[in-house]
Amino acid sequence: MPEAKMAGAPAANAVPSAAEVLSVQNLEAWYGESHILHGVNFNVNAGEVVTLLGRNGAGKTTTLKSVMGIIGKRSGSIRFNNSEIVRASSDRIARMGVAFCPEERGIFASLDVRENLLLPPTVKQGGLSMEQIFDLFPNLKERLKSQGTKLSGGEQQMLAIARILRTGANFLMLDEPTEGLAPVIIQQIGETIARLKKQGFTILLVEQNFRFASTVADRFYIVEHGKIIDGFANSELQANMDKLHTYLGV
Amino acid sequence: MQALYAQLLVGLINGSFYALLSLGLAVIFGMLNIINFAHGALYMMGAFCAYFLLSLTGLGYWWALLVAPIIVGIFGMVLERTMLQWLAGLDHLYGLLLTFGLALIIQGVFQNYFGSSGLPYAIPDELKGGMNLGFMYLPIYRGWVVVFSLVVCLSTWFLIEKTRLGAYLRAATENPTLVRAFGINVPRMITLTYGLGVGLAALAGVLSAPINQVRPLMGENVIIVVFAVVVIGGMGSIMGSIITGFALGVIEGLTKYFYPEASNTVVFVLMVLVLLVKPTGLTGRAA
Numbered sequence: 001m002p003e004a005k006m007a008g009a010p011a012a013n014a015v016p017s018a019a020e021v022l023s024v025q026n027l028e029a030w031y032g033e034s035h036i037l038h039g040v041n042f043n044v045n046a047g048e049v050v051t052l053l054g055r056n057g058a059g060k061t062t063t064l065k066s067v068m069g070i071i072g073k074r075s076g077s078i079r080f081n082n083s084e085i086v087r088a089s090s091d092r093i094a095r096m097g098v099a100f101c102p103e104e105r106g107i108f109a110s111l112d113v114r115e116n117l118l119l120p121p122t123v124k125q126g127g128l129s130m131e132q133i134f135d136l137f138p139n140l141k142e143r144l145k146s147q148g149t150k151l152s153g154g155e156q157q158m159l160a161i162a163r164i165l166r167t168g169a170n171f172l173m174l175d176e177p178t179e180g181l182a183p184v185i186i187q188q189i190g191e192t193i194a195r196l197k198k199q200g201f202t203i204l205l206v207e208q209n210f211r212f213a214s215t216v217a218d219r220f221y222i223v224e225h226g227k228i229i230d231g232f233a234n235s236e237l238q239a240n241m242d243k244l245h246t247y248l249g250v
Numbered sequence: 251m252q253a254l255y256a257q258l259l260v261g262l263i264n265g266s267f268y269a270l271l272s273l274g275l276a277v278i279f280g281m282l283n284i285i286n287f288a289h290g291a292l293y294m295m296g297a298f299c300a301y302f303l304l305s306l307t308g309l310g311y312w313w314a315l316l317v318a319p320i321i322v323g324i325f326g327m328v329l330e331r332t333m334l335q336w337l338a339g340l341d342h343l344y345g346l347l348l349t350f351g352l353a354l355i356i357q358g359v360f361q362n363y364f365g366s367s368g369l370p371y372a373i374p375d376e377l378k379g380g381m382n383l384g385f386m387y388l389p390i391y392r393g394w395v396v397v398f399s400l401v402v403c404l405s406t407w408f409l410i411e412k413t414r415l416g417a418y419l420r421a422a423t424e425n426p427t428l429v430r431a432f433g434i435n436v437p438r439m440i441t442l443t444y445g446l447g448v449g450l451a452a453l454a455g456v457l458s459a460p461i462n463q464v465r466p467l468m469g470e471n472v473i474i475v476v477f478a479v480v481v482i483g484g485m486g487s488i489m490g491s492i493i494t495g496f497a498l499g500v501i502e503g504l505t506k507y508f509y510p511e512a513s514n515t516v517v518f519v520l521m522v523l524v525l526l527v528k529p530t531g532l533t534g535r536a537a
Binding site: 068069089090091093095100102106109110111115121123164167 | 417423425428430431432434435436
């Protein structure tokens with residue numbers, strides 16, 4: 001029972017679902033001697049878009065990196081499709097079907113767009129074909145021979161998302177995909193996330209852009225000082241606006 | 251004129267060894283960020299491996315070309331797993347000191363057992379003799395070394411620059427954490443890459459054995475020039491290392507003809523000039 005496992009977690013965890021994809025319990029993480037996460041609890045169900053909101057330095061990105069296994073020291077429990085992964089290496093986690101799109105996009109300068117797209121290996125059947133990717137991001141098709149880092153910020157973000165869609169991973173973690181982008185590109189990214197959700201992808205999003213997150217997310221968690229301090233569904237958003245403004249300082 | 255052509259040929263042969271060795275160094279530096287001072291000792295091990303294969307098992311030159319790089323490459327992978335991997339992320343100085351110490355130990359062990367004089371290694375029957383090209387006499391083995399080195403260098407360049415595996419290597423050079431988060435076992439790839447770089451050094455050692463004999467200190471002098479080649483070409487640049495290796499061999503050969511007194515220093519003068527004008531090397535990128 002997910003509810004039983006998430007005892008003590010915020011209310012948004014109580015969304016009932018038989019298909020819990022990710023369950024994080026008492027997650028603690030360190031950068032060297034710095035203790036960053038102090039017992040994070042949340043879950044993500046199949047087909048959902050869940051957003052972690054919070055101020056700068058709250059621990060949102062560290063939470064994603066901890067799930068992906070790229071934080072050196074972490075403890076607690078991270079269960080992905082009922083398998084414990086808190087001690088797994090990041091390459092093993094990726095091969096289980098978790099894909100990560102970092103905040104800095106991670107486009108490789110020594111690779112052209114095609115090589116960047118083809119870089120992540122297929123980890124499962126069912127990834128998007130190149131044609132489907134070009135249908136989502138037509139700009140990329142015209143820039144295949146360009147050096148990855150010569151693309152505009154928006155195109156780089158599209159490339160960063162596109163390359164993890166090929167792999168067959170169906171749980172995507174997107175770290176601030178709208179950061180530094182023009183409104184028209186942000187709208188395009190939002191439409192893409194909506195299409196991916198329709199196609200059955202489960203998405204864990206980190207955002208500071210609350211307006212954007214409110215258009216795509218099913219549920220929100222608020223991260224502060226390395227903990228989840230609150231959570232609610234999108235349908236409860238209006239009722240929680242005052243609290244949200246206080247949490248985010250907007 | 252015949253003397254000029256002869257020096258050009260010597261330059262091309264030296265250039266072949268410089269290119270093969272600097273290519274291995276560039277691959278290792280690009281991927282592991284380690285300045286591998288043990289490269290000269292591993293080159294020597296390749297030559298000794300060919301010698302042992304012949305004297306102990308009867309396997310000749312052609313088998314040595316295949317087997318010696320594999321054996322020495324595996325030895326290199328053991329070094330990487332047991333020692334070098336712990337230096338990841340530390341200052342370059344640690345890797346340099348460790349590999350320099352390893353070079354001293356490896357060379358010392360071989361010197362202890364085999365002395366400093368050379369052990370003979372014969373040119374294979376198929377490559378004995380020479381060809382009169384009209385303007386010069388070309389020993390077949392020396393021509394073979396130049397052509398074979400060029401083929402190996404270009405194949406390695408193709409592997410790294412034009413294949414999916416090479417794309418993994420290049421990407422892991424930039425951001426190993428992210429490449430691993432894509433599902434690629436980067437630590438295993440690093441070990442194999444070190445093995446590849448070491449295997450190239452051993453291959454150069456086998457090629458060198460019939461020309462320079464098999465000597466415990468054969469890598470000591472050549473490695474200094476090879477580091478100059480890598481610096482001039484651009485640290486971590488594959489094509490830069492290949493072109494610079496051959497070019498410097500030829501320049502050294504020409505200097506021997508026109509101004510022999512400067513032949514041992516011309517490479518280092520060039521290195522200083524290149525570093526003054528372009529500190530990242532001729533084809534290197536700024537960090």
